[in-house]
Amino acid sequence: MNVLILYASNSGSNYHSAVTIADILAQKHRVVIKNASEVQISDIEKAKLIVMGSPSWMVNGEEGMPHEDVLHIMDALQSTRYSQKKFALFGCGDKRYTFFCGAVDHMENFVKKIQAKEVISPLKIDGFYFQLDESIKQIESWSKKLLKAL
Numbered sequence: 084m085n086v087l088i089l090y091a092s093n094s095g096s097n098y099h100s101a102v103t104i105a106d107i108l109a110q111k112h113r114v115v116i117k118n119a120s121e122v123q124i125s126d127i128e129k130a131k132l133i134v135m136g137s138p139s140w141m142v143n144g145e146e147g148m149p150h151e152d153v154l155h156i157m158d159a160l161q162s163t164r165y166s167q168k169k170f171a172l173f174g175c176g177d178k179r180y181t182f183f184c185g186a187v188d189h190m191e192n193f194v195k196k197i198q199a200k201e202v203i204s205p206l207k208i209d210g211f212y213f214q215l216d217e218s219i220k221q222i223e224s225w226s227k228k229l230l231k232a233l
């Protein structure tokens with residue numbers, strides 16, 4: 084299966100998560116990993132599974148938002164219907180904020196809107212760098228579950 088791992092990251096935690104997920108999915112699938120700022124519509128078209136990850140951030144004064152590059156992609160695709168596409172969502176956030184991993188909730192709404200299929204419950208990671216080993220274990224375990232669900 085062609086897999087696109089699309090991520091945005093300001094301080095690296097979502098990037099590290101994306102790389103860890105890619106390593107595991109690449110055991111059985113063709114995986115392309117791209118920063119959201121570099122993703123073209125053709126990348127989306129080629130992929131059967133899109134794994135999408137974003138930090139939660141303050142955008143235009145609103146808390147718990149996806150990264151602007153991810154917002155840009157969702158805007159560009161929002162009127163397309165992708166009922167044949169599979170999605171899996173992840174995000175690193177921080178429970179001290181009002182909307183913990185709010186970006187993931189926005190991405191879930193987007194997946195519903197384009198009528199695609201979410202193949203696994205989203206992964207929300209709290210304080211990635213504060214408990215690095217635990218975070219990596221969480222990502223590995225989720226990625227293995229995802230691999231089985233495909």
Ligand SMILES: Cc1cc2nc3c(=O)[nH]c(=O)nc-3n(C[C@H](O)[C@H](O)[C@H](O)COP(=O)(O)O)c2cc1C
Nearest residue numbers: 092093094095096097138139147175176177183184
């Ligand atoms: C300005 C700012 C706003 C943030 N807002 C939220 C938020 O609303 N919800 C949340 O769960 N985390 C929030 N975070 C935490 C980040 O999402 C978290 O540190 C994440 O790991 C960053 O991902 P990155 O390392 O890939 O950039 C915020 C962090 C900053 C600096």
